[in-house]
Amino acid sequence: MPRSEIDLDPYKQEIIRLYRDKTSTEEISKFLKRAHDVKVSQRTLKRRLREWQISQRIPIPDNPQLRARMSTLFYEHCANDKEILHILQKEGVAISQYGVETLRQRIGLRRRVSRFDREEADEQLYEIVQKELDKGTIGGFGRGFLYNYFRNQMHCIARDRLFSVVKKLDPEGVYRRANDLQRHRLEYIVPGPNYLWSIDGHCKLDFFGIEIYAAIDAYSRYITWIYIGFSAHTAISVLAQFLTTLKLEDIHPQRVRSDRGVETAMLAAAHHAFMKKHISDISFNDCYWFGTSTANQRIESWWGQLTSGMLYRWREYFWRLNSDHLFEADNLAVRKL
Numbered sequence: 001m002p003r004s005e006i007d008l009d010p011y012k013q014e015i016i017r018l019y020r021d022k023t024s025t026e027e028i029s030k031f032l033k034r035a036h037d038v039k040v041s042q043r044t045l046k047r048r049l050r051e052w053q054i055s056q057r058i059p060i061p062d063n064p065q066l067r068a069r070m071s072t073l074f075y076e077h078c079a080n081d082k083e084i085l086h087i088l089q090k091e092g093v094a095i096s097q098y099g100v101e102t103l104r105q106r107i108g109l110r111r112r113v114s115r116f117d118r119e120e121a122d123e124q125l126y127e128i129v130q131k132e133l134d135k136g137t138i139g140g141f142g143r144g145f146l147y148n149y150f151r152n153q154m155h156c157i158a159r160d161r162l163f164s165v166v167k168k169l170d171p172e173g174v175y176r177r178a179n180d181l182q183r184h185r186l187e188y189i190v191p192g193p194n195y196l197w198s199i200d201g202h203c204k205l206d207f208f209g210i211e212i213y214a215a216i217d218a219y220s221r222y223i224t225w226i227y228i229g230f231s232a233h234t235a236i237s238v239l240a241q242f243l244t245t246l247k248l249e250d251i252h253p254q255r256v257r258s259d260r261g262v263e264t265a266m267l268a269a270a271h272h273a274f275m276k277k278h279i280s281d282i283s284f285n286d287c288y289w290f291g292t293s294t295a296n297q298r299i300e301s302w303w304g305q306l307t308s309g310m311l312y313r314w315r316e317y318f319w320r321l322n323s324d325h326l327f328e329a330d331n332l333a334v335r336k337l
Helices: 009-020 025-036 042-051 064-075 081-090 097-107 118-135 143-152 159-169 171-181 235-249 262-278 297-323
Strands: 196-202 211-217 223-229 255-258 288-290
Touching: 009 025, 009 042, 025 042, 064 081, 064 097, 064 143, 081 097, 118 159, 143 159, 159 171, 196 262, 196 297, 211 235, 211 297, 223 235, 235 262, 255 262, 262 288
Parallel strands: 196 255, 255 288
Antiparallel strands: 196 211, 211 223
16 A cells, blocks of 8 residues: 655745755755654655755846846956856845856856867957057056956957957057056155145146146045146146135145146145144145155156056157148147147
């Protein structure tokens, strides 16, 4: 006579909950015996779970919105699978690590190229990089900028592989960037934010009528202001830039550092006057530091990064215009275009 079937329906929801909480069938069997005095084998539990169509694996959600979100995280944020999983779960998407990997591959967001497709992929990569170099977009970019830029363009390319291609196609640009970075500076310690602002002008484009002046917080390297115009280096202009920044940001540095140029005289006097409102007996040298431009490390370092990453391309472009007689430095109308 066959054994009677164990009725597990009264405990169905409890069994399902435990199973989905990653509890093994062995532990569930022990729990049923301990809590309900029901003796059931692991084999029976597994069979019942199959009959109930219960799986520990979370169903993989798949919809256009989720696909678009994953593509954004993959390309624009350069997120790996664990980061994508964390972000999606925080956004309320019920998905597992396996689900992220499966859906990513289903969409076609692949991180590796098979060895069979390598030759064709290399040809495409050289073509893509050359187009960007011809446009002047990526000249002077380091590994990080290159990687993020191409990911934002929907190209998934390994960082080192991408940089090796750029080195072959643009050796001069890579050398120029490496040469700009070979600067060894002394230790520079600042107590905190807004303790010291370093200010200076960038004169490399002055010949073409483009004057740049900026200030950087020496502690955080936050650019407190940057002004671009055709009259950025006059005393009135620099003072106006300083006062406008104080008004808009509602902050004031304790100290300012600059070179001893004619354009900083009014700013220095204004800063000293401001500080005397707070500390009546403060001396000028306690709140304003003069020095050479080359020793003004924070702002000079930023100028170097800006030049290697962006400005040098414009400088070369304008010099080409000048050499082709398409630019007249003495023509005020041209300089103000």
